[in-house]
């Protein structure tokens with residue numbers, strides 16, 4: 001059984017297989033692929049896109065979903081049941097277990113107790129591997145390659161779990177990284193050390209304008225309100241804002257991505273430009289998660 005807890009659980013070949021499978025499923029729907037499969041969707045932290053795209057993915061492949069969202073009236077939330085006991089029981093009802101939890105490491109812990117594959121839908125500020133899969137698919141869809149791209153990551157690079165997983169994955173494809181964040185929200189040391197070890201080119205910048213004209217992908221993120229107290233959040237929240245007037249000299253192939261939700265870091269005039277691709281990116285979550293489920297449930301990955 002293969003758990004998907006961190007993006008590092010997948011090799012470059014496996015990432016490429018997921019992207020190719022997502023492309024295939026987008027163009028050739030398979031409404032019976034997960035017939036008779038039951039997938040548990042357990043969200044201990046709020047989500048719109050991850051949960052709903054995952055549940056859409058299962059249902060459009062002919063499978064069924066059980067589970068709860070972060071308001072769930074569960075025995076774990078209401079009666080003090082441990083995560084370990086909950087996972088043991090829920091995994092005995094299902095063929096795969098998809099979860100989000102506010103604590104780092106919760107998905108790894110769940111995998112120790114589950115009898116079926118566990119897929120991490122985000123654990124605290126740590127990892128969000130399925131977001132990375134849809135990001136990779138979207139980058140491939142828009143650039144026809146994952147190799148040698150110029151990619152800027154903007155915003156909260158410290159607590160933004162999506163950028164941690166994505167930088168790790170793209171480091172397998174020899175991309176150039178530009179990191180743009182307040183100093184207090186810089187990429188964590190462990191990611192920088194991994195990039196150094198892999199010999200990846202990266203640089204840090206104080207404004208989007210410094211690099212925007214050389215980019216293939218501009219990956220915007222929001223400051224993670226839920227990880228700050230209110231005073232700190234107000235200080236950081238509008239540090240970097242992208243607006244339409246900043247796009248006058250960009251490359252034709254530039255695409256702007258954002259894992260969403262956005263607050264005010266991309267003004268709405270950008271939405272109507274040919275560079276905005278964040279809503280298509282969110283839709284691609286269905287195909288990337290379909291691909292992952294189809295491959296996990298047919299045992300097509302090396303065990304972690």
Ligand code: CP
Pocket residue numbers: 046047048049050051122131259260261
């Ligand atoms: N991108 C993302 O994880 O969105 P949700 O928090 O809505 O799932």
